[in-house]
Amino acid sequence: MAQGHGWEGAVLKLLRGKDFEFTVTGAEDITPRYRRLRLTDGGMLAATGVHPTMWVRLWFDNAGKPHQRAYTLVDPDPATGTFGLEFALHEGRASDWARAAKPGDTIEATVHGTAFTEPDPAPSHVFAVADAASLPDLLADQSAPYVWIACDTTTTRALTAYVRKELSVPRQRVNAMGYWRTAS
Structure with a gap:
């Protein structure tokens, strides 16, 4: 990975977080304030599997300091190694990156703590x-x-x-x- 991830990255490493690099393959503005990016997974889905509500931490440069935000995978496809991420657009480094992202752009990511446990017994309503x-x-x-x-x-x-x-x-x-x- 190109940049260090500071103390947050060190903690994630101690907790066995895994680093990957994603590549943007497409972008779509859902609304003026909501953007969906399509990405390749850099081998992540094969290494981790997929489960409901799976999320990743993306790393952004914020004036020379690492800055991370979590995003939920949309339509992950382990067979093709692709998925989507959706961004609520507002002020901030992550939104700025999402607005400007284009095919071929890459972003560093860490996967940790995304396990999902279904309640038992299954509830009647959500x-x-x-x-x-x-x-x-x-x-x-x-x-x-x-x-x-x-x-x-x-x-x-x-x-x-x-x-x-x-x-x-x-x-x-x-x-x-x-x-x-x-x-x-």
Whole structure:
């Protein structure tokens, strides 16, 4: 990999994160604020397999410092080694990169901690709460429904507390993650 990944990269290495390089093969503007990129996986899908809500960390240069953001795979195809990533466009280094990305561009990525465990027993319904950043996960085929929350960190915490306390949903039936946080 061309650039170092700082202390975050060192921690991911200790946790057995695997590095890959992806290549952009296409780009499509879904809306003026939402962009989908198609990429080749650099051997990732063969090495890791595929599961629902699988995500990767992309590494960006931010004024000479490594900057990482997580993105959910869309339509991963292990046979061709391709997948999509979708970007909610706003201010920031990752959005800037996604806006400018064109076929042939490459990006470094790390895969770690993307395991998915379906609830057991399978629930009768799913209650999914998401913002634009987590649409790929929300729209993915989820055969075993349960409460799934993925928004900004502050909203995720508030919704998780509500679901657990007010709706009495047990912890093991809730999958909640903060996809991003506002700059302080």
